[in-house]
Amino acid sequence: MVRLLAHDPRQNQILAALPARDYARLVGELERVTLVPGVLLHAPGAPFEFAYFPTTAIVALILANDSGASAELAMTGKDGLVGIPLVLGGVSTRFAMTVQSGGEAWRLPAEVIARERDRGGTLQRLSLCYAQALMTQMAHSIVCNRHHLVDRQLCRWLLSSLDLLPGNQLDVTQEVIAHMLGVRREAVTEAAGKLQAEGLIRYRRGHITVNDRAGLEARTCECYRAVRTECDRLFEAQAASKCSSINCTLDTPRNSLIPRR
Amino acid sequence: MVRLLAHDPRQNQILAALPARDYARLVGELERVTLVPGVLLHAPGAPFEFAYFPTTAIVALILANDSGASAELAMTGKDGLVGIPLVLGGVSTRFAMTVQSGGEAWRLPAEVIARERDRGGTLQRLSLCYAQALMTQMAHSIVCNRHHLVDRQLCRWLLSSLDLLPGNQLDVTQEVIAHMLGVRREAVTEAAGKLQAEGLIRYRRGHITVNDRAGLEARTCECYRAVRTECDRLFEAQAASKCSSINCTLDTPRNSLIPRR
DNA sequence: CGGCTTATGTGCCCTGACGTACAGACCGCG
DNA sequence: CGCGGTCTGTACGTCAGGGCACATAAGCCG
Numbered sequence: 001m002v003r004l005l006a007h008d009p010r011q012n013q014i015l016a017a018l019p020a021r022d023y024a025r026l027v028g029e030l031e032r033v034t035l036v037p038g039v040l041l042h043a044p045g046a047p048f049e050f051a052y053f054p055t056t057a058i059v060a061l062i063l064a065n066d067s068g069a070s071a072e073l074a075m076t077g078k079d080g081l082v083g084i085p086l087v088l089g090g091v092s093t094r095f096a097m098t099v100q101s102g103g104e105a106w107r108l109p110a111e112v113i114a115r116e117r118d119r120g121g122t123l124q125r126l127s128l129c130y131a132q133a134l135m136t137q138m139a140h141s142i143v144c145n146r147h148h149l150v151d152r153q154l155c156r157w158l159l160s161s162l163d164l165l166p167g168n169q170l171d172v173t174q175e176v177i178a179h180m181l182g183v184r185r186e187a188v189t190e191a192a193g194k195l196q197a198e199g200l201i202r203y204r205r206g207h208i209t210v211n212d213r214a215g216l217e218a219r220t221c222e223c224y225r226a227v228r229t230e231c232d233r234l235f236e237a238q239a240a241s242k243c244s245s246i247n248c249t250l251d252t253p254r255n256s257l258i259p260r261r
Numbered sequence: 262m263v264r265l266l267a268h269d270p271r272q273n274q275i276l277a278a279l280p281a282r283d284y285a286r287l288v289g290e291l292e293r294v295t296l297v298p299g300v301l302l303h304a305p306g307a308p309f310e311f312a313y314f315p316t317t318a319i320v321a322l323i324l325a326n327d328s329g330a331s332a333e334l335a336m337t338g339k340d341g342l343v344g345i346p347l348v349l350g351g352v353s354t355r356f357a358m359t360v361q362s363g364g365e366a367w368r369l370p371a372e373v374i375a376r377e378r379d380r381g382g383t384l385q386r387l388s389l390c391y392a393q394a395l396m397t398q399m400a401h402s403i404v405c406n407r408h409h410l411v412d413r414q415l416c417r418w419l420l421s422s423l424d425l426l427p428g429n430q431l432d433v434t435q436e437v438i439a440h441m442l443g444v445r446r447e448a449v450t451e452a453a454g455k456l457q458a459e460g461l462i463r464y465r466r467g468h469i470t471v472n473d474r475a476g477l478e479a480r481t482c483e484c485y486r487a488v489r490t491e492c493d494r495l496f497e498a499q500a501a502s503k504c505s506s507i508n509c510t511l512d513t514p515r516n517s518l519i520p521r522r
Numbered sequence: 523c524g525g526c527t528t529a530t531g532t533g534c535c536c537t538g539a540c541g542t543a544c545a546g547a548c549c550g551c552g
Numbered sequence: 553c554g555c556g557g558t559c560t561g562t563a564c565g566t567c568a569g570g571g572c573a574c575a576t577a578a579g580c581c582g
Binding site: 063064065066067069070071073084085087088089090091093094095118120125128129131132134135136138139140141142143145146147148182183222223226230234237238 | 324325326327328330331332334345346348349350351352354355356379381386389390392393395396397399400401402403404406407408409443444483484487491495498499
């Protein structure tokens with residue numbers, strides 16, 4: 001019973017939100033994997049063989065174009081799943097998925113995702129909802145990239161990461177952060193230096209401790225809060241309408257009206 | 262059969278790709294609307310009452326945050342539909358939708374979209390595919406915003422718009438373009454000035470004529486081509502697998518292993 | 523401890539874009 | 553045909569961030 005807690009698929013929000021019935025059908029097919037930091041989980045253009053449901057790991061979605069320019073699009077942790085193209089039916093994307101923060105995840109074979117999609121069950125519904133959450137993240141990144149200063153963006157990145165991790169620490173070099181934000185490493189050094197001088201964080205060779213989360217939240221650009229609020233809304237709206245909307249199965253009531261806000 | 266050409270819903274790619282059977286079911290519920298340039302088609306946060314399928318109009322998806330910073334996320338024309346949250350089940354978004362280029366569109370009530378979604382038919386499948394196309398557009402906007410010069414981005418914007426329009430003209434002021442790109446109006450003036458000096462376009466008070474499309478394509482950043490290619494791939498993959506679920510094609514390009522940093 | 527690798531800190535110049543201010547040009551309308 | 557609002561062009565100074573070069577420091581390992 002102790003070990004159940006240790007590595008429970010239901011530490012992932014989506015798996016946790018599944019009705020017992022659906023979960024029971026899937027649990028036997030879930031496979032646990034350990035994600036090592038820095039590893040390329042999925043190469044751009046390759047078809048997905050698995051969808052990953054992180055519990056303690058964080059996976060970064062990155063787009064790099066032909067001339068080497070790149071940026072992080074979004075990050076997925078215990079709040080979602082990696083492999084949205086499977087859910088949307090596009091099979092693959094040009095996005096790369098790399099492990100930003102090492103940890104555990106559970107995965108399902110592509111065929112299972114396809115099966116559940118055709119079945120139109122709760123997993124599909126929740127996954128589509130997360131697809132919209134991803135779009136929200138990406139949308140704010142566009143605005144943020146365009147208008148906000150690097151140190152603000154760094155705050156946002158730190159907070160977003162922290163939300164997906166247990167403690168108040170993250171293990172990541174400035175080099176990596178720079179790569180994610182799409183800026184020079186020196187720019188991160190400078191920004192992190194300011195935050196450190198203000199006593200918000202402490203930086204030690206690939207190891208960040210957040211001392212003052214509230215302070216960070218005060219210093220971040222509004223994008224952080226905006227994304228957070230909207231994603232919470234999306235997820236709660238879904239959780240609320242548990243047994244309506246999509247159902248091709250026989251066993252659920254059919255009175256689906258669209259919930260107005 | 263003559264009138265089909267004048268205002269045919271099937272000028273929209275998604276409606277056109279529907280099997281006769283599905284289309285027949287929907288055609289009676291399609292309502293034609295004229296979209297006036299500059300109009301706010303959908304306010305941020307409001308629930309969608311309709312999904313729009315443009316034929317000659319272009320709709321811009323825009324995100325504006327609380328402090329007024331904003332940027333265009335993507336544009337939708339005859340290639341897609343406006344109202345993806347209906348398809349994903351999120352009901353609403355914080356994105357604003359404004360008419361970037363006036364023209365015609367057909368719309369379906371939200372209830373119909375919900376019905377088709379629950380039915381899990383072709384409309385839903387194509388719409389999800391377009392959702393992924395949108396994500397692709399947005400992803401490239403992130404990288405593009407971060408790394409590319411304004412005049413390149415302008416080329417991309419012009420080309421993308423042109424792809425959704427019949428001729429080689431667009432009616433839009435520099436002010437509007439600036440708003441879309443999230444830059445100063447003067448920056449657009451400068452960039453457009455360069456393009457005009459190079460003989461690629463001609464600008465006349467809210468009227469742009471593209472004289473040398475190939476020249477523009479040579480001058481744009483790679484994002485244009487990348488988005489185009491990927492979206493074509495997505496749509497064709499869908500059209501190909503008309504009546505099956507996912508089929509992971511084996512001929513996916515495998516040539517690129519690990520992206521260089 | 524000493525030497526090596528990797529991570530972080532600093533400085534300098536350069537450029538693209540911003541903020542602001544204003545001048546000119548175009549077009550519709552009375 | 554001239555007026556007035558709108559759209560476009562130009563010209564400053566300012567500054568965040570890029571490119572580059574290199575100095576320091578922290579951990580690793582023998």
